[in-house]
Each structure stands twice: as structure tokens, then as C-alpha cells.
Amino acid sequence: QSALAQPASVSESPGQSITISCTGSSSDVGGYDYVSWYQQHPGKAPKLMIYDVSNRPSGVGNRFSGSKSGNTASLTISGLQPEDEAAYYCSSHTTSSTVVFGGGTKLTVL
């Protein structure tokens, strides 16, 4: 199974919005509404930010939102704050009942 495609890095200024894409295929992202997004700060375990494409776990602020169109899922972070600077990973359920991750996107808040 091939990793989901994410941009390697993105950057934006505090207070602005950013969208990170995650592209797969009809066998994963496009076939199920089971896309998740994770935030990972250096030296820390990943943290679930979005599940089932657009749902936020308890404790995750509404500045984080998710969506999907076809084989591409997106994570949008609005009102960027310095603490949002981290790596972001998407993942998806697949037709084989396995999991595939994206390659990760390093977000820099300038």
C-alpha cells in the first residue's frame, strides 16, 4: 500500500488560515469516511485532531476542521497560533482493513 500524499511543508503567519491536503485513492481516502488527522510536536507522541473526516475529539479546538472531496482529504487550521507549529499526518482506513498514513506535513508558523 502506498503512503498518502501530503505536501512536505507549509508555512503561514499567525492569525491566518492554512489547509493541508492528503491525497489517496478510491481504495482508501475516497472509499471511506474514515480519514484521521494527527498533530505531532518534536519528541512527542502524535495527538488525534480529527477523525471520520470532520469530527473533532473532545478537547480539540474548533480552529481545526476537516473535509474530503473525492480521493483528497483536507485539514484546515484557522487563526494560526505559534503552538500550532508541528508535523501533521493524515491516515485512512483501506479496503484491506489496514491503515495507511500520509508522509507528513511540517507546518511552520512564521
Added chain:
Amino acid sequence: QVQLQESGPGLVKPSQTLSLTCTVSGGFISSGTYYWSWIRQHPERGLEWIGYIYYSGSTYYNPSLKSRVTISVDTSKNQFSLKLNSVTAADTAVYYCARASRGLAFDYWGQGTLVTVSS
């Protein structure tokens, strides 16, 4: 609050078997419809899903690792384990255990443990 903790050797010799255990507290492995998983992260790299075991004992593995991986569960100890055989330097990584719920979203993670493969 569910907590997961990895344990096992931090150094494994090439060609040997990497063995890790994840101890779950704050909940019972056998109590719900969860998928108990192993995920690894190579140094300065992205996340790689290794596999998961359902509370019933069914397992699913990453096709690229399937021939070398075994995940098992010990409900009496509330633990699940990872064995990866015939390791090479390419298996050097931080290994995480995690719990996934419906949709395979990983909602609880261990802190991770670095395993180095070296002679």
C-alpha cells in the same frame, strides 16, 4: 483515562527478534470494540502502521511487514505485544502502541520507545 505504556529492549542485534509489550491501564483490552495497534516512526521520518489486533484476537498487518510481524494479546495481563523477526538496521525506529476505535482513528497513544538495531 486510558493509558498505554511500551516496554522492551532498546537494543536488538541484526537478524534477531524485536519484542515489545504494551500495557494498558484505565480500561480493559477485552471490554470494547477497539483495535490495539503498533505504529513506528523512523528517525526524522513519518509514521508507519505495523498492524493491529482486535479484542477478539483477529489481526491485520501492514503488507510490507506481514511476513515478519506477529501481534498477540494477553487479556489476563491487559497487555498486547509485538514481535518483529529478522530485524535489520532499517527497523531502527520509535515504536508506539496505540488504541484505535471505529474508523481506525488512534485516540490513545503510548509515549513511544526507541529501538535500535545494531551489533
